[in-house]
Amino acid sequence: MHERERHRVILSAVQSRPVATVQELVELTETSEATIRRDIAALHVQGRLRRVRGGAEALTPPTQGGLIGRPFSVNETINVGLKRAIAREAVALCEEGDSIIINGGTTTYQMVFHLTNRRCQVFTNSFPIASHLLTHSKNSVIVPGGTIYREQNIILSPFESDVTRHFYARRMFMGAQGIGPHGLTEADPLLIQAEQKLLNQAEELVILADSSKFRQRSSLILCRLDRIHKVITDRGIRDEERQMLEDREIQVIIAETRDDAKQSASSVA
């Protein structure tokens, strides 16, 4: 077997197993231990796997991916304050007992912290949101069926779920990668698929998007602007952007962060 072939075999074995031992790889490739060791060493310095005693493992062990505690490892940490302020306004729209849909995303995730003392009916395709609400609130939690995708942390099914079809909510809350004249955009096709399934299941569509989203475009259009009823953002929104929304009779809600409050206070003084 050729070197490249072996490398492919090794990498695939490593992906599908917690740790691939030298012995296993010897059997798979029908070569010697020494060769496998050399291969592993080479792939290790190339940064394509991690070398461990006894064999090799993938670079990203599942322990790191999809932690419930920190649901979206990377995105989570940026702009948390902003996101939480936006999420607060979103929850403020809800009344006790409302049925609402919360789509998976880093901004919408922040809503859970404001929902702890509520008693709403929450439908969500986000596993971390469901998990948090379940353990830290008395809201009733409903999820769609399907496979749970670790990276996006959402539940998604290729089938039309009856649960989804039978759930009709007063409001649906959704994040987005970008927002512009053409509508909402999203980068991940999986998210698009998940979100579109829920679009028609609510009276009112509320978008949570910090102002930087007005200057970002992604390749995939999720829905047009006229589907949207409300947008919650921060004071970084520009006049023309706000105008664009209000021309379409979309209500714009500005969430004030703690920093904003300080600034207003100092500007008054």
Added chain:
Amino acid sequence: MHERERHRVILSAVQSRPVATVQELVELTETSEATIRRDIAALHVQGRLRRVRGGAEALTPPTQGGLIGRPFSVNETINVGLKRAIAREAVALCEEGDSIIINGGTTTYQMVFHLTNRRCQVFTNSFPIASHLLTHSKNSVIVPGGTIYREQNIILSPFESDVTRHFYARRMFMGAQGIGPHGLTEADPLLIQAEQKLLNQAEELVILADSSKFRQRSSLILCRLDRIHKVITDRGIRDEERQMLEDREIQVIIAETRDDAKQSASSVA
């Protein structure tokens, strides 16, 4: 078992229980005390868990999972060793890549610890099982849609879900409140409802029931004995009970606990 695999097992065990004892981990990994102690020490200096006398605990003990942490508050602590031994036999039946169904319950929950290094397709209506597998294993996780019931910790929907109907597994694992000549019995109507939806979705039905279940009867009959293919229990099962099962061509598997092993050793000596 390899070092990395052990580490993952340990981390997984630690995070779903207030404290994982060295003994438990020895059973889970089938290694020696010394090795487990070394592993715990290593993980401790890496800051991945906290070392305590008798075993190890998670860095964030109670709050994180809340309900996830101790999925079934009361039942969880009784007979854990027994349940884990039974669960081990259950997982031993599975081969890499199998698709399996795991029904919610305290005994079946123990299966997750033995599944950390597997890569199966797992369909479960148990939220804690899904959550644990998601964060501590590479298994692909599929859930049905529906409301999450806090007390039983299962996902249940009044509708026939397409996800459920389209999933067909090699084996289905199920606990039970009682087992007798009339069949399996269960106390909670909700569990009956959940379990019956899945009964026809697998080739083989495996029941996890410690021997005390043979002397318990509940009011509600879940299914008849002739639906069952295998029963995993402990050595407390009586001859007539075993006969009852084998007369119906049900395979009986006896799970040995560590205590059992000790007793045999001493009785030999």
Added chain:
DNA sequence: TCACATACGATCATAAACGTGCAAATTTGC
């Protein structure tokens, strides 16, 4: 406080994994 049980750490023998040198085999260049 004492006795007892359990948990712990150190030591050591064993087995497995590792790296290296060298010869055979294979590929590459001419």
Added chain:
DNA sequence: GCAAATTTGCACGTTTATGATCGTATGTGA
């Protein structure tokens, strides 16, 4: 088709992990 260069496999000595044993430390209950 031949020779150089590279890769591969084997054997060797070295390093490392593991498990058993035993003495010590730490709780636990009377």
